[in-house]
Amino acid sequence: MKCKRCNNSDKDKFYKWNGSWYCRNCIRFGKVEVNQEIIPPDLTSNQIDTSYVLDYELTNEQQELMEEIDSRIHEKPMLIYAACGAGKTETTMEQISNYIREGKKVGYAISRRQVVLEIAERLSHAFKEVKVTPVCAGYTTEVDGDIIVCTMHQLHRYHQTFDLLIMDEIDAFPYEGNVILQSLAQNACRGELLLLTATPNEQLKEQVRKNEINQVTLFKRHHGHPLVVPKILCMPKVVQYLFLMYLCLKHKDKKWIIFLPTIAQVQQVFHAMKYLCKCSNITSKSEDKEQVMEDLRCGKIQVVFATTILERGITIAGVNVCIVGAEHQVYKESSLIQMVGRVGRKREYPSGYAYILASKKTKEMKQCVQTIKWMNQDHSNV
Numbered sequence: 001m002k003c004k005r006c007n008n009s010d011k012d013k014f015y016k017w018n019g020s021w022y023c024r025n026c027i028r029f030g031k032v033e034v035n036q037e038i039i040p041p042d043l044t045s046n047q048i049d050t051s052y053v054l055d056y057e058l059t060n061e062q063q064e065l066m067e068e069i070d071s072r073i074h075e076k077p078m079l080i081y082a083a084c085g086a087g088k089t090e091t092t093m094e095q096i097s098n099y100i101r102e103g104k105k106v107g108y109a110i111s112r113r114q115v116v117l118e119i120a121e122r123l124s125h126a127f128k129e130v131k132v133t134p135v136c137a138g139y140t141t142e143v144d145g146d147i148i149v150c151t152m153h154q155l156h157r158y159h160q161t162f163d164l165l166i167m168d169e170i171d172a173f174p175y176e177g178n179v180i181l182q183s184l185a186q187n188a189c190r191g192e193l194l195l196l197t198a199t200p201n202e203q204l205k206e207q208v209r210k211n212e213i214n215q216v217t218l219f220k221r222h223h224g225h226p227l228v229v230p231k232i233l234c235m236p237k238v239v240q241y242l243f244l245m246y247l248c249l250k251h252k253d254k255k256w257i258i259f260l261p262t263i264a265q266v267q268q269v270f271h272a273m274k275y276l277c278k279c280s281n282i283t284s285k286s287e288d289k290e291q292v293m294e295d296l297r298c299g300k301i302q303v304v305f306a307t308t309i310l311e312r313g314i315t316i317a318g319v320n321v322c323i324v325g326a327e328h329q330v331y332k333e334s335s336l337i338q339m340v341g342r343v344g345r346k347r348e349y350p351s352g353y354a355y356i357l358a359s360k361k362t363k364e365m366k367q368c369v370q371t372i373k374w375m376n377q378d379h380s381n382v
Contacts, residue, residue, distance in 0.1 A: 001034045005156065007183040026180055029156040038159045038187070043144045047103035052093045052126040056222060056347060062087055065218050066094045069194070072214050077193040079208060082218040083227055083375045084198045084341020085315075089119060091218065092166050092194055093126055100130060100146055104163035108149045109185065111172045113137050114289055115313030119168070120149040155184040163191035169312050171201040171334060198341060199334035219375040225350035226376040228343045230323075230336075232356045232365050240324050240357040241269065247322060248277040248303055251353075255296055255319045256303045257310055259339050261328035269324075270305045279303035282310060311338040318349040326358040326365060336368035 002009045003023035013025045014034065021034040032038070058066070069078060073095065082088040092108075099106050108123070110116055113136040120134035133145025135154045143157055150158075152167075152175045167175075167185060175181050195213065197204070208215045221227065235243065244258060260266045263283040270281040278301045280292045289309075295301045297316055304310070308330060321343050323336065336356065343352040356365055 003032060003034065004036070004038050005029070005032050005159065005184070005187065006180050007186070008180075026156070026184075029153075029184075040160045041143075041157060043105065043161065045103045045105055046100075046146055048100050048129055048146060050097055050100055050127055050129050052097055053128065054090060054093075054126060058087075058090065059220065059222050059224070061218055061220050062091055062222065065091050065216055068216050069095060070098075072216075073192050073194070075214060077195060077213045079195045079197070079200065079204060079213050079215045080218070081200055081215055082196070082198060083221065084338060085221045085227075085345035086198075086218045087222045088168070088196045088198070088218070089122060090126075090222075092196070093123075095164060095192075095194070096123075096127070096147065096166075099164045100127075104191070105161055106147045106164045106166075107155075107158060107162035107188065108147060108166045108168065109152050109155055109188075110149070110168040110313065111152055111175050112169075112309070112313065113151055114293070114309070115169070116149050116151055117290065118313060118315070123147055123149065152178075152181045152185065155181070155188040158188045160187065160190045162189050164194070165189040165191070166194045166196065168196040170195050171197050171199055171204065172312055176201060199337050201334070221344070221350070223347040223350045225344060227372050228340060228351055228354045229369060229372050229376070230321075230340045230354040230356045232326075232358065232361055232369065234358055234361055237325065237359060240359075241272075243355075243357060244269070244273065244322065244324065245276060247353075247355075248273060248279075251320070252277065252302060254302070254353075255299070255316060257296075257314075257316070257319055257321050257339075257342060258303060258305045259308065259311070259321065259323045260305060261307070261325050261330045263307060265325070266305045266307055273303070273305070277302050279305065281305040283307045284309055308335055308339070310342075311335050314342055315345050316342065317346040318352065319343060320353040322353075322355040322357065324357050326356045327360055327362050331364060333364045333367040333371065336364060337371060340368065340372065 006026040008025035116136045124132040131145040132147045135150035340354045
């Protein structure tokens with residue numbers, strides 16, 4: 001037996017009901033009988049002679065990357081390894097435009113709901129004549145569009161649908177190591193696959209070494225300024241909280257995302273600091289994430305205290321970052337790089353502050369700094 005939706009062939013993960021065998025591996029997406037054909041959804045395909053509009057001109061490095069993608073995309077899956085804020089999304093727009101002109105279906109999948117909404121907004125801004133549809137929790141009434149931006153979980157709706165499927169932040173939870181989501185993605189793509197990340201894991205690196213996927217790289221940000229290298233400050237936990245107070249009081253004209261390792265710590269620090277500055281908090285339990293982020297963008301609040309839920313895909317002009325308790329096991333090299341990568345993304349704010357606070361310096365912190373410094377080197381002759 002083999003599930004045609006998630007590729008499960010483990011007999012212990014099937015069950016028999018009313019004379020039919022069903023897959024328990026992916027039952028959260030609805031029951032699928034073993035012998036049942038998965039029918040692709042009946043979606044529209046429109047040929048649209050479209051182009052995209054950006055708020056800035058692409059750099060020579062971005063142009064060269066796009067040309068390389070165009071020349072090699074039909075060979076095998078392609079990994080775009082690009083630094084945070086280097087313009088990964090923008091480098092896919094030429095391909096998106098090409099596929100839409102041919103009347104082909106484009107999908108853009110990413111792990112987190114918050115980032116789905118932001119990417120959908122960016123693509124809508126770039127492609128004025130094209131219907132961009134976000135599909136995630138709270139946005140499932142409409143599931144068709146010229147470009148469908150969805151969470152990884154929502155790919156179960158799109159069996160054999162996408163002629164171009166862009167998978168962003170593929171090293172992130174919950175996609176990394178999740179064979180069900182990986183199978184859904186594999187089955188959703190009937191054409192070409194683009195993989196995007198700023199922090200490739202060992203599995204991806206091994207696939208590149210074995211020549212199973214192609215890789216292109218982009219480490220220079222579009223504004224030409226180097227990535228912000230974080231300052232690691234080792235101090236007792238109590239002093240770390242005093243340092244937070246100092247930051248918020250000294251830099252009242254600046255925006256901050258303060259990362260803490262647990263929901264309980266986020267809430268404790270928020271309740272202690274709300275009397276000193278205009279602030280809010282975001283965790284996986286927050287129901288007003290979009291409103292809080294909009295308040296930070298427009299300056300209604302100065303500080304957002306958050307778990308790693310905001311480590312990826314978030315762009316706030318002029319934001320600074322402080323990571324508290326960075327020796328905690330939740331912080332890997334990749335998550336530290338991603339959090340620091342929120343700083344300096346915009347042309348009008350190409351730099352800023354990035355602090356890593358910890359009671360002791362860990363291997364992950366050292367690797368984070370080393371990797372960012374390596375990205376800042378000249379790779380033109382590599």
